[in-house]
Amino acid sequence: MADFETHEFDVLVIGAGGAGLRAAIESAVLGQRTAIVCKSLLGKAHTVMAEGGIAAALSNVYSEDNWRVHFRDTMRGGKMLNNWRMAQLHAQEAPDRVRELEEWGALFDRTEDGRILQRDFGGHRYARLAHVGDRTGLEMIRTLQQRLVALGVDVFQELTVTRLLTDGDRIAGAVGYWRDSGRLVLFRAKAVVLATGGLGKIWAITSNSWEGTGDGHALAMYAGADMIDMEFVQFHPTGMVWPPSVRGILVTEGVRGDGGTLRNQSGERFMFRYIPPMFAAETADSEEEADRWYDDRQHARRTPDLLPRDEVARAINAEVRAGRGSPHGGVFLDIASRRPAEYIKRRLPSMYHQFKELAGVDITREPMEVGPTCHYAMGGMRVDAETGASNVAGLYGAGEVTGGMHGSNRLGGNSLSDLVVFGRRAGMGAAQHAAGLQAVPALDSSQASACDESMEAPFRGDGKENPYTLHRELQDLMQVNVGIIRTDSDMRAALAGIAGLRERATRVKVEGGAAYNPGWHLAIDLGHMLTVAEAATRSALERKESRGGHTRDDFPNASGEFAKVNVVVRRAADGAFSVSQESLPAMPAELQRLFEED
Amino acid sequence: MPTAHLRVWRGTDDGEYVEYEVEYDEGMVVLDVVHRLQATQTPDLAVRWNCKAGKCGSCSAEINGKPRLQCMQRMELYPEGETITLAPLKTFPIIRDLVTNVAWNYDQARAMPELRLRPADADGNRRMAQIDIDRGQEFHKCIECYICQDVCHVIRDHPENMAGFAGPRFFVQLASIAMHPLDTNTRRATVDHGFGLDYCNITKCCTDVCPEGIHITDNAIIPLKERRVDEFHDPLRIIARKLTGRG
Numbered sequence: 001m002a003d004f005e006t007h008e009f010d011v012l013v014i015g016a017g018g019a020g021l022r023a024a025i026e027s028a029v030l031g032q033r034t035a036i037v038c039k040s041l042l043g044k045a046h047t048v049m050a051e052g053g054i055a056a057a058l059s060n061v062y063s064e065d066n067w068r069v070h071f072r073d074t075m076r077g078g079k080m081l082n083n084w085r086m087a088q089l090h091a092q093e094a095p096d097r098v099r100e101l102e103e104w105g106a107l108f109d110r111t112e113d114g115r116i117l118q119r120d121f122g123g124h125r126y127a128r129l130a131h132v133g134d135r136t137g138l139e140m141i142r143t144l145q146q147r148l149v150a151l152g153v154d155v156f157q158e159l160t161v162t163r164l165l166t167d168g169d170r171i172a173g174a175v176g177y178w179r180d181s182g183r184l185v186l187f188r189a190k191a192v193v194l195a196t197g198g199l200g201k202i203w204a205i206t207s208n209s210w211e212g213t214g215d216g217h218a219l220a221m222y223a224g225a226d227m228i229d230m231e232f233v234q235f236h237p238t239g240m241v242w243p244p245s246v247r248g249i250l251v252t253e254g255v256r257g258d259g260g261t262l263r264n265q266s267g268e269r270f271m272f273r274y275i276p277p278m279f280a281a282e283t284a285d286s287e288e289e290a291d292r293w294y295d296d297r298q299h300a301r302r303t304p305d306l307l308p309r310d311e312v313a314r315a316i317n318a319e320v321r322a323g324r325g326s327p328h329g330g331v332f333l334d335i336a337s338r339r340p341a342e343y344i345k346r347r348l349p350s351m352y353h354q355f356k357e358l359a360g361v362d363i364t365r366e367p368m369e370v371g372p373t374c375h376y377a378m379g380g381m382r383v384d385a386e387t388g389a390s391n392v393a394g395l396y397g398a399g400e401v402t403g404g405m406h407g408s409n410r411l412g413g414n415s416l417s418d419l420v421v422f423g424r425r426a427g428m429g430a431a432q433h434a435a436g437l438q439a440v441p442a443l444d445s446s447q448a449s450a451c452d453e454s455m456e457a458p459f460r461g462d463g464k465e466n467p468y469t470l471h472r473e474l475q476d477l478m479q480v481n482v483g484i485i486r487t488d489s490d491m492r493a494a495l496a497g498i499a500g501l502r503e504r505a506t507r508v509k510v511e512g513g514a515a516y517n518p519g520w521h522l523a524i525d526l527g528h529m530l531t532v533a534e535a536a537t538r539s540a541l542e543r544k545e546s547r548g549g550h551t552r553d554d555f556p557n558a559s560g561e562f563a564k565v566n567v568v569v570r571r572a573a574d575g576a577f578s579v580s581q582e583s584l585p586a587m588p589a590e591l592q593r594l595f596e597e598d
Numbered sequence: 599m600p601t602a603h604l605r606v607w608r609g610t611d612d613g614e615y616v617e618y619e620v621e622y623d624e625g626m627v628v629l630d631v632v633h634r635l636q637a638t639q640t641p642d643l644a645v646r647w648n649c650k651a652g653k654c655g656s657c658s659a660e661i662n663g664k665p666r667l668q669c670m671q672r673m674e675l676y677p678e679g680e681t682i683t684l685a686p687l688k689t690f691p692i693i694r695d696l697v698t699n700v701a702w703n704y705d706q707a708r709a710m711p712e713l714r715l716r717p718a719d720a721d722g723n724r725r726m727a728q729i730d731i732d733r734g735q736e737f738h739k740c741i742e743c744y745i746c747q748d749v750c751h752v753i754r755d756h757p758e759n760m761a762g763f764a765g766p767r768f769f770v771q772l773a774s775i776a777m778h779p780l781d782t783n784t785r786r787a788t789v790d791h792g793f794g795l796d797y798c799n800i801t802k803c804c805t806d807v808c809p810e811g812i813h814i815t816d817n818a819i820i821p822l823k824e825r826r827v828d829e830f831h832d833p834l835r836i837i838a839r840k841l842t843g844r845g
Contacts, residue, residue, distance in 0.1 A: 041646070042704065043742055044654045060723075102724055105713045105778070107731045107738055114725035132735060138653065139738055150712040155704075180693045209648040243625020249651045354651055357670050358627070468637035512642025516694040519641030 004175070004186035004448060009035045009154070010434040012174060012189035013427070014161050015216065017045035018137075018416060019399025020195030021144035022097075022423025023388075023430065027193070028151045030431040035154040035187070037176065039211050042157045043145045046197050046209055047419065050137025051252035051350065053119055053129025054101075054420075055413030056094035060111055061118045062126040062297065067091040069125055072594045074414060076278070077123040077308045078378075078407020079548045080563065080595075081229070084587040085385035086405040090414070090421050097420040098130050106143040108132055120257040123308040123411040125282070126297070127257075134252045134350045140416055159185060161215070162524060163451045164192060164223040164395065167441035171223070171394030175451045179521060182514025184455075186448055190434035190441065193388070193426050194220055194381060194397040201525075202533050203374035203483070204475035207239055207250040213525040214532035216401035220381040221531060221571040225390045228403040228566040228582075229379035230532075231540035232549040234410055235484050237262075237312035239373025241330035246358045248373040251333065251351060253412040255368075256305045258347045259294060260335035262316070263367065264324040270331075271304035274315035279307055310409040310548050313372040317484050320371065330371030336364055372484055376410055378549055379403040379539065382568070388426025394433055394441070398426035403566075408548025458523040459514075463507030467523040470508065474501055474529060482537050487554045494537045502530050535577060539567045542579045599623060602631050602673065603681040606643070610692050615683070622673055629657055629668035632684070632696070644695035652809060655743030659696045660685040665745040667809050668696075687748040689757075703744050706764045710771055711787040715780045730779040733817060737774035739810040740767060746804035746814060752797045763794030766804035766814045773818035776825065789826045795819070796826075 011027040013020045016038035024036040038045060057070040070091035075082050098116065102108060108130045109117040118127045132139040148155070161176035165186075173188040196216025200208030221227060238251040256262070264270045272290075275283045283304050284290035290303035305312070316331050326332050335344055341364035345352050348363070355361040355368060380403040381390050388396040399419045406414060458467075474497075481494035505527065510520045545559035546552050565581040572578065599621040608616045620635045629647055636643045647657040650669045657668040662676075662683050676682050690698035718724050746766040747753070753760050764772070775781055776788040789795065802815045812818075829835070 040648055041656065041700070044648045044656050046648075048654045048741075049649050049651070099718070099722060099724075103715055103718075105775075107726075107734045107778075109735075110726060110728040110731065114727050115723050132738070135653070135739065138741065142738065142740075142742075146707070146710070146712070149707055149710075157704075180697075180699070209650065209654070211648065244623055245626040245630040246651075350653065357652065358672070359625070466637075466641065468641060472637075510641065516644040516697050517642045518636060518644060 004184045006186045006188065007035065008188045008440055009033045010189065011191045011193065011427070011430045012037065012187050013193040013195060014174065015045070015195035015197055015399070015401070016042055016155070017047035017195065017197050017399065018140055018144060018419030019423035019426070020193065021141070021148050022420045023193045023195055023398055023427035024153050025144065025148055025151060026424045026427030027431040028153045030428065032431040032434050035156060036148065037156040037159050037161055039160050039179070040158065042155055043141055045141060046212060047137045047141045047416070049207070049209070049250060050140070050416055051134040051250065052121055052254035052257065053131030053136045053413050054094070054098055054140065054416035055121065055124060055128050055411065056098045056130060056417055057091060057128060058095045058098060058116055058118060058130065060115045065126040065128060068594055070094070070128065071591070073124050074411055075407065075595070077411040078409050079558065080407065081547065081566070081584065082407030083385055083404035083585060084591060085585065086422070088591065089385055089425070090405060090418060093421045094417040097417065097424065101140060101143050101420070104143050104147045106132070106139050108139070119254060120306060121253050121412045122256070122306040122312065124413065129257070129413040131254070134254050134348045136416065156185070160521065160524070161219065162455060163447070164219050165444065165447050166223055166392070167444060169224070169393060170441055171392060172441035172443060175448050177455065180516050182517070182520070184452060188440045188443055190437045191394045191396060191430035193430045194395065194401050195399050195423065195426070196401045198377045198400040199529070199532050200374045200376070202474060202478050202529050204479035205239065205248040206374040207236060207248055208374070213529050215525065215528045216397070217377070217380055217535070218528035218531045220390065220395070220397065220401070221535065223392050223395060225392050225395060226382040227380060227535060227569045228382045229408065229539070230403070230536045230569055231543050231567055232378035232408045233374060233536065234309060234376035234378060234549045235313045235372040236375035237309055237316050237372055238333055238370040240359065241326070241369050241371045242328040242359060249354070249358070250373065250375065251368060251370050252348070253309070255333055255335055255348060255351060258335065259339045260333055261303070261305050261338060262312070263332040263334055264319050265326060266324065270319050270324070271307065271312065271315055274311065274318070275304050275307070276311055279311070283307065308409055308411060313484060314551060316372055326369045328369050330369045332367040333370045334367035336366055376400060376415065378406045378408060378410055379536070383426070384429070386425065387429030387432070388422055389429050389433070396426040396430040396433070398422040408550060455524060458508045458510040458520060461507070461509070463509040465504050465508045467508050467510065467519055467526055470501055470505055470526055471522060471529070474498070474533060477501070478533055482540060484551060486540055486550070486552045488541065491537050491541050495534065498530055498534050498537065505530060531571065535569045535571065538577050538579050539569050542567045542581065600678050603679070604631065604635065605681050605683040606635070606695070607685045608695055610694060613692070617681070626673050627669055628661060628671040628673065628682070628684070631673065632668060644693065644697045646697045653741060655741030658687055658743045658745050658748065660687060665748045665807055667743060667745075670809060687744065689748045689754045700744055702760060703742070703747060703765070703767065706768045709764065709792070710768060711775060711783050713775050713778060714782045715778070716782055724780060726779050733777055734774050736812055737770045737818060739812055740770055741810060742767065743809060745807050745809065749803045749807050751801070751803065752794070759794070759797060763797050766819065768793065769795065769798070769822060770812060770814055770818045773822050776822065785825055785829045789822050789829065795822055
């Protein structure tokens with residue numbers, strides 16, 4: 001076996017965004033020897049990009065709010081495909097997790113009487129998002145990072161995990177490499193928490209950073225975990241579209257929460273034409289009513305600008321396709337004509353800065369141009385709601401790498417709360433599992449050796465394929481064929497394309513050495529991306545309906561049959577995928593009653 | 599398509615500048631050009647980045663000798679045809695190309711005191727007026743790009759000072775704790791010896807380069823220095839301490 005640097009822990013957390021940090025904190029507090037591993041430097045994970053806020057029914061702004069309303073909004077936003085128990089725990093526990101962040105140092109914006117202020121967001125009945133201007137994710141990651149450091153958790157930064165190790169059918173650890181040297185590292189652990197985030201880098205237009213390559217989704221599949229809802233990919237309605245180099249960078253939903261409105265090229269507020277029947281009863285049908293709603297919840301219904309993200313993204317897509325878009329293929333997002341400049345700069349400082357610096361646009365004077373951008377994976381590893389446990393003993397998960405919480409579409413603000421609610425639960429679950437084991441599971445050194453060989457392969461051989469080229473081709477393939485609007489024939493073309501890229505990926509040639517070599521790192525990530533792209537496409541082919549973050553031209557309506565099932569995808573040891581439909585967990589009657597008015 | 603003339607540091611301490619020509623598009627930032635160089639000519643070029651929107655602080659480098667975020671420098675800032683020199687941050691050891699080892703900063707982070715808040719109100723809330731946290735929120739804008747650490751001449755020109763000096767980024771963190779309206783740490787914990795605050799002679803180099811516009815010197819460092827003087831160098835207090843035996 002190759003020369004591995006070896007470490008042993010009770011609990012190994014992979015990923016140091018909000019979910020991973022919160023999981024590691026919990027595991028450490030419970031007394032388990034805990035380590036956290038991250039691909040980037042500590043504090044740079046994608047959570048840092050979250051802008052608008054963290055959803056929690058604190059009831060600080062509207063006393064009518066409570067966990068039941070939040071639960072109901074979440075389930076309806078997910079088109080009822082959510083794991084009801086996850087959605088319930090999430091709504092019940094989010095307020096405590098927000099207060100805990102405050103205890104650890106987070107400084108949320110305040111109400112007049114000094115409590116945590118909450119802002120409006122899409123799909124939330126009441127103003128519910130605790131926030132710090134429009135840089136809530138930075139506040140959250142720094143707070144958790146400082147808590148983690150204070151607890152003395154071992155941190156392995158700029159270390160990429162490439163495989164999980166198993167002992168029979170249970171987890172035994174993980175292998176990876178230091179990015180700065182290429183040196184191989186082997187972790188032996190009683191439990192592993194996957195908190196690796198998302199997979200947006202598989203699509204061409206994305207809000208995700210280089211890290212979002214679906215590593216955790218792939219690692220889970222290699223280890224035999226069940227994946228659910230992989231067909232549901234959230235295209236956030238508002239990414240930047242111009243200039244080309246910033247295409248996809250996120251524009252917070254907070255712009256609309258704070259009064260911004262979407263317009264097409266003729267200045268029309270087109271969202272009024274896209275109100276789906278499911279939300280008609282609670283959505284304003286005139287501009288006058290929508291504008292009144294910001295100040296008067298009693299007598300006005302909410303603006304259609306704040307419909308759930310899937311609805312808004314489809315509407316923008318339709319406007320652009322109908323030729324009513326903005327000059328650079330998006331639509332206009334206008335807050336300049338609706339709110340005073342000082343208000344905009346105070347509420348949305350980061351958006352102001354971002355447009356000013358990167359696009360030369362002053363958002364207090366002119367509208368932004370925006371369009372959909374691949375943002376979030378609803379699907380992922382199937383986990384137990386209470387503990388974050390997967391079907392593989394010792395393997396836990398939290399955050400975007402898991403599925404179920406958000407159903408077919410996530411509401412804005414429900415991700416940051418998901419991270420801390422289920423990060424804590426997964427950390428607890430993993431710590432309890434580890435505490436119940438006498439010894440670290442046995443090490444199968446052949447698994448580690450196999451990883452070593454596959455990682456070295458791109459340096460050897462006489463292949464000529466460039467990893468950057470293959471990645472770009474995969475992104476274009478998925479953007480065109482498995483994007484916002486899908487059809488059977490397009491997705492079959494995607495599968496053929498993925499197979500072709502997989503074959504070419506065996507001939508990837510990497511130049512240079514093992515020290516901090518991004519080309520080599522991408523070649524390794526590419527394997528994960530191809531696996532995840534195939535799982536997502538196969539799941540999407542299976543779901544013959546349109547729902548949430550999965551819209552099909554050939555099956556444009558929601559189906560009663562598919563309303564009852566998750567699509568589950570598994571990868572066998574030989575690389576073959578199997579896809580099946582499995583019944584959703586049944587919601588208890590007392591929760592079902594919350595939906596009877598629909 | 600315009601062409602950028604780049605001079606990029608390649609290798610480690612004994613590396614060298616290598617010149618490249620890269621075509622670029624309207625609206626691109628320096629990091630986009632570096633990525634295009636990577637994808638088309640130098641696949642192993644090491645550069646650290648994440649968000650590409652000025653929010654994560656990963657891609658700091660010295661552009662024409664000035665430390666900047668590569669993702670926030672539009673190519674229009676540089677006259678077409680002139681060579682742009684890209685170097686790693688000077689204050690930290692080079693790992694490779696544009697990537698430096700910033701572990702020293704994480705060592706400083708481990709030495710920071712932890713916030714200790716008063717208990718919450720009976721209803722579970724903590725009440726703080728917005729005006730009392732405005733300053734703290736300014737400090738929390740820090741994206742840990744370490745550009746302020748890089749320009750600070752206390753360590754940039756005197757690496758021997760790194761052992762006893764936390765640097766501007768961590769003075770901001772100390773100030774954030776010291777000024778939290780509900781924190782119960784003593785001033786001894788937040789402004790006492792050990793962080794090297796005295797080395798700073800308020801030349802404001804850090805403030806000038808902060809991409810978040812944090813008033814590091816005026817709002818964090820000077821108030822901390824004042825508190826230090828009050829707490830530890832006020833003759834009356836020294837006498838009082840001697841008499842009471844406290845503090």
